[in-house]
Amino acid sequence: MVRKALVTAFCFASALSGCSDKGATAPSAALIVSLSSPNQQDGAMAIVLRGPDLESTQSIKPTTVLYQRLVGTNESHVLIVGDITRGDLLRVEVLGLVAHPISEYSATVTEVATRTDSSRASVQGYALTLREEQ
Numbered sequence: 077m078v079r080k081a082l083v084t085a086f087c088f089a090s091a092l093s094g095c096s097d098k099g100a101t102a103p104s105a106a107l108i109v110s111l112s113s114p115n116q117q118d119g120a121m122a123i124v125l126r127g128p129d130l131e132s133t134q135s136i137k138p139t140t141v142l143y144q145r146l147v148g149t150n151e152s153h154v155l156i157v158g159d160i161t162r163g164d165l166l167r168v169e170v171l172g173l174v175a176h177p178i179s180e181y182s183a184t185v186t187e188v189a190t191r192t193d194s195s196r197a198s199v200q201g202y203a204l205t206l207r208e209e210q
Contacts (some may be wrong), residue, residue, distance in 0.1 A: 104131060105174060106209035109166035109183050114201030118160040119191035123204065125152040127181030129171035136164045159191070167209065181206050 109125070125133065130152045135142040140158035147153060154166065166183075170176075183204035188196040 104169050104171050107168040107170055107178070107181060107206050108136070108164055108209050109168060110205045110207070111160070111162055111165045111185075112203040112205070113160075113162050115188075115190075115196070116161070117191045118188055118196075119193070120155065120157045120187075120189040121160055121185060122187040123154040123156065123166075124184050124186055125154060125168060125181070126150060126183075127170070128176045131169040131171055133169070134167045136167055137161070142166070165204075178206060178208060 109123075111121075127150065129149055130146065133142060133144045133152060133154050135156055135158075137159070140156050140160060143155040143157075145153045149171075152168075156165065170181075183206055185199045185202040185204060188199055188202065190196065
């Protein structure tokens with residue numbers, strides 16, 4: 077039920093956000109977001125990505141479904157649902173990554189639910205690391 081509420085809220089917020097057509101000015105590159113988690117059996121996770129020129133985000137794991145809402149070009153809210161495990165989790169397209177150091181980007185876990193639809197009391201111990209895709 078918690079997962080369903082998270083997905084519903086995320087979809088509603090996404091529907092309210094506008095679309096924009098930002099013309100490409102530099103080639104895209106990608107960041108890989110990896111998860112370190114103190115728990116197993118995670119079933120839903122809300123993540124905030126920040127950094128210049130963010131574009132699309134895709135799930136790396138085939139056992140998950142991803143929802144994304146861009147908030148301008150410098151912030152992206154991501155909800156990932158399914159069998160969430162440690163390791164590489166997301167691929168983030170960035171316009172002109174060459175022009176910005178990786179230190180300008182961050183990823184934060186804001187909420188987590190178990191696979192049995194109960195919300196985790198804390199996100200302490202969850203960490204996301206970023207690296208450039210090779």
